[in-house]
Amino acid sequence: MQKKMAYSFPDEVLEHVFSFIQSDKDRNAVSLVCKSWYEIERWCRRKVFIGNCYAVSPRMVIRRFPEVRSIKLKGKPHFADFNLVPDGWGGYVLPWIAEMAGAYPWLEEIRLKRMVVTDESLELIAKSFKNFKVLVLFSCEGFSTDGLAAIAASCKNLRELDLRESEVDDLSGHWLAHFPETCTSLVSLNISCLRSDEVSFSALERLVGRCPNLRSLRLNRAVTLDKIANILRRAPQLVDFGTGYYAAELQPDVFSNLAGAFSSCKELKSLSGFWDVVPAYLPALYSICPRLTSLNLSYATIQSPDLIKLVSHCPRLQRLLVLDYVEDSGLEELASSCKDLQELRVFPSDPFGAEPNVSLTEQGLVAVSLGCPKLRSVLYFCRRMSNAALVTIAQNRPNLTRFRLCIIEPKTPDYLTLEPLDVGFGAIVEHCKDLSRLSLSGLLTDHVFEYIGTYGKKLEMLSVAFAGDSDLGLHHVLSGCESLRKLEIRDCPFGDKALLANAAKLETMRSLWMSSCAVSFGACKLLGQKMPKLNVEVIDETEPPDSRPESCPVDKLYIYRSVAGPRFDMPPFVWTMDEAVRILH
Amino acid sequence: MEGSVGYDNDLNLRATELRLGLPGTEPVSIVRSNKRSLQQVADDDCGVNGCKSDDQNETAPPPPKAQIVGWPPIRSYRKNNIQTKKNESEGGGIYVKVSMDGAPYLRKIDLKIYSGYPELLQAIENMFKFTIGEYSEREGYKGSDYAPTYEDKDGDWMLVGDVPWEMFITSCKRLRIMKGSEARGLGCGV
Numbered sequence: 052m053q054k055k056m057a058y059s060f061p062d063e064v065l066e067h068v069f070s071f072i073q074s075d076k077d078r079n080a081v082s083l084v085c086k087s088w089y090e091i092e093r094w095c096r097r098k099v100f101i102g103n104c105y106a107v108s109p110r111m112v113i114r115r116f117p118e119v120r121s122i123k124l125k126g127k128p129h130f131a132d133f134n135l136v137p138d139g140w141g142g143y144v145l146p147w148i149a150e151m152a153g154a155y156p157w158l159e160e161i162r163l164k165r166m167v168v169t170d171e172s173l174e175l176i177a178k179s180f181k182n183f184k185v186l187v188l189f190s191c192e193g194f195s196t197d198g199l200a201a202i203a204a205s206c207k208n209l210r211e212l213d214l215r216e217s218e219v220d221d222l223s224g225h226w227l228a229h230f231p232e233t234c235t236s237l238v239s240l241n242i243s244c245l246r247s248d249e250v251s252f253s254a255l256e257r258l259v260g261r262c263p264n265l266r267s268l269r270l271n272r273a274v275t276l277d278k279i280a281n282i283l284r285r286a287p288q289l290v291d292f293g294t295g296y297y298a299a300e301l302q303p304d305v306f307s308n309l310a311g312a313f314s315s316c317k318e319l320k321s322l323s324g325f326w327d328v329v330p331a332y333l334p335a336l337y338s339i340c341p342r343l344t345s346l347n348l349s350y351a352t353i354q355s356p357d358l359i360k361l362v363s364h365c366p367r368l369q370r371l372l373v374l375d376y377v378e379d380s381g382l383e384e385l386a387s388s389c390k391d392l393q394e395l396r397v398f399p400s401d402p403f404g405a406e407p408n409v410s411l412t413e414q415g416l417v418a419v420s421l422g423c424p425k426l427r428s429v430l431y432f433c434r435r436m437s438n439a440a441l442v443t444i445a446q447n448r449p450n451l452t453r454f455r456l457c458i459i460e461p462k463t464p465d466y467l468t469l470e471p472l473d474v475g476f477g478a479i480v481e482h483c484k485d486l487s488r489l490s491l492s493g494l495l496t497d498h499v500f501e502y503i504g505t506y507g508k509k510l511e512m513l514s515v516a517f518a519g520d521s522d523l524g525l526h527h528v529l530s531g532c533e534s535l536r537k538l539e540i541r542d543c544p545f546g547d548k549a550l551l552a553n554a555a556k557l558e559t560m561r562s563l564w565m566s567s568c569a570v571s572f573g574a575c576k577l578l579g580q581k582m583p584k585l586n587v588e589v590i591d592e593t594e595p596p597d598s599r600p601e602s603c604p605v606d607k608l609y610i611y612r613s614v615a616g617p618r619f620d621m622p623p624f625v626w627t628m629d630e631a632v633r634i635l636h
Numbered sequence: 637m638e639g640s641v642g643y644d645n646d647l648n649l650r651a652t653e654l655r656l657g658l659p660g661t662e663p664v665s666i667v668r669s670n671k672r673s674l675q676q677v678a679d680d681d682c683g684v685n686g687c688k689s690d691d692q693n694e695t696a697p698p699p700p701k702a703q704i705v706g707w708p709p710i711r712s713y714r715k716n717n718i719q720t721k722k723n724e725s726e727g728g729g730i731y732v733k734v735s736m737d738g739a740p741y742l743r744k745i746d747l748k749i750y751s752g753y754p755e756l757l758q759a760i761e762n763m764f765k766f767t768i769g770e771y772s773e774r775e776g777y778k779g780s781d782y783a784p785t786y787e788d789k790d791g792d793w794m795l796v797g798d799v800p801w802e803m804f805i806t807s808c809k810r811l812r813i814m815k816g817s818e819a820r821g822l823g824c825g826v
Binding site: 353541 | 707708710712715717749750751754755
């Protein structure tokens with residue numbers, strides 16, 4: 052009887068049911084139920100997320116999902132953010148665009164992170180997708196404003212153009228004028244990364260003025276303070292705004308004009324930008340502060356007293372990014388004023404200075420952990436830490452899901468006891484049962500990894516630097532962390548044993564990065580040989596790894612699972628351990 | 637002299653010296669060329685961050701630490717922004733020490749981040765929790781026991797506010813909030 056019911060359920064009904072299932076994980080689960088569900092699901096999947104552009108080939112994606120409208124791709128490993136991945140390593144989007152141009156004429160959305168995007172790719176996007184709506188280039192590079200001009204000119208229904216934190220060859224601000232007068236569809240525009248001082252301001256003003264649905268606008272440094280009021284008055288419906296420079300000689304009429312413009316934005320909830328701030332202009336924001344949920348002051352060199360004043364006006368703040376000028380005193384004020392705080396990021400103002408330039412210590416973080424019951428996500432740069440503080444933080448905030456601590460000097464011990472910080476981080480993983488992301492720093496032995504392997508069952512991403520004593524540390528993590536997807540390690544004494552003993556684990560993860568560790572070339576070759584579903588890449592800019600004995604450690608190692616096999620766009624300083632390719636090399 | 641190196645010209649007083657430490661260990665002597673003026677020794681209390689000589693030309697600076705690639709883990713985007721700021725402000729901020737008579741420690745501020753005197757004075761008021769009086773060209777700062785002064789390039793102590801702002805930030809070497817009779821004396825308008 053049940054079999055009959057299953058077959059009598061029309062495909063259209065199932066398709067309709069599946070359309071309510073948006074999450075990738077759930078979609079993947081649906082596709083595994085039975086062959087017919089697999090078929091129905093693949094034809095109606097509209098969104099694909101590919102966490103590693105080399106894990107699968109464009110053709111494979113197109114073959115399985117023929118009707119995709121939205122694609123999200125990630126390229127380089129995370130440590131590329133810190134200059135650990137040499138230029139030219141890879142992550143090119145052009146092959147994807149080229150394949151999709153033919154296969155997905157109705158593609159609407161492309162979101163890329165850490166990929167190399169050329170003007171050619173942008174021009175191809177502009178030409179190929181008639182209904183293109185969303186382009187997000189997060190931390191990408193390789194293109195210029197010429198490519199942007201092509202997008203602006205051709206994409207008649209463009210809704211989002213977000214270039215956040217990308218490196219753009221800023222040839223001319225004129226590209227903005229390429230948006231036709233008929234373009235009124237923009238909802239989000241983020242050009243904050245453009246560095247030149249020329250932005251065609253009149254073109255920008257007109258564009259903003261004719262897009263009534265514009266919700267998010269992030270300007271770049273070229274836009275001076277006096278111009279902000281003009282922009283805001285044309286877009287009082289903005290929800291998210293990024294200022295340009297927030298500095299000028301204090302003039303009462305400019306101030307009151309600015310304050311008036313801000314107060315007319317009744318929906319404004321999120322602010323960012325603030326390069327070069329003159330504190331006297333901050334009160335212009337006071338009228339909107341009570342509504343603010345997100346504030347990014349991480350480029351603003353404002354001192355603690357001014358920060359305290361501003362923050363005390365923002366009781367609804369959920370997200371705060373700030374420089375360490377905030378100091379412990381500022382964080383204490385934050386803890387007492389902002390009970391809705393969920394995310395805090397404190398960046399160093401003088402990361403390379405030998406001595407502390409501000410009074411920011413572990414105390415500030417402890418205060419926030421005590422005062423902000425909803426705190427889930429922390430990124431904190433500081434110069435000293437203690438086990439006691441970490442234990443307190445863990446006990447105060449078991450609801451933490453992301454905890455990234457960077458003690459600036461590598462291998463810094465507990466400043467009170469001079470012991471390693473194993474116990475402190477151990478408390479974090481033990482108490483914070485939903486912790487999914489963790490970054491370690493300070494003096495750490497193998498013990499911390501034992502704690503992590505024992506308690507970090509929900510841990511998905513772990514970043515490790517200058518820590519551990521032996522392979523045992525790595526073994527604890529690989530054998531204990533059941534949910535681990537991304538592991539990145541630098542300057543740790545981890546070698547062959549743990550890696551080879553846990554080779555199978557690597558197929559359950561997205562990727563593993565190890566640089567300046569103790570993994571030998573021989574072990575890399577062995578791994579490449581034994582695990583055909585892993586791409587094992589050795590990166591060495593100085594000389595080929597086989598010009599040295601096999602027992603020599605490799606400089607950098609990047610291992611990721613892939614069904615596409617070894618890639619063929621590797622530069623000369625990247626060697627694949629895939630036996631067949633290596634022999635041909 | 638058994639067990640110790642013989643010095644031809646020296647009396648080798650070291651061998652007869654009483655000192656802590658195991659026999660055979662040499663005490664490490666750190667030679668500092670602390671050529672500080674008397675004035676500075678009197679004024680220069682320990683800063684918040686410990687007793688460090690900030691005057692670069694007085695002590696031999698420690699060799700700069702070799703920077704580790706990619707550490708601390710700050711995104712290039714952010715680093716470039718800090719760098720751009722530093723370049724734009726012609727090699728960094730103008731940091732000067734600020735002392736206040738009666739306060740146990742000094743502070744340091746970057747004059748570049750203020751756009752004029754009102755802001756600077758406001759910041760100093762906040763920092764030391766006091767109020768400066770009203771400025772007038774004739775009478776200096778009235779209405780408070782304090783007067784903000786600064787030492788200029790020539791080594792003279794001037795009242796803050798007398799010269800145009802741009803001239804001030806390029807000639808100011810350090811700030812001092814004077815109190816009491818000294819303060820009143822400066823604004824005397826002789």
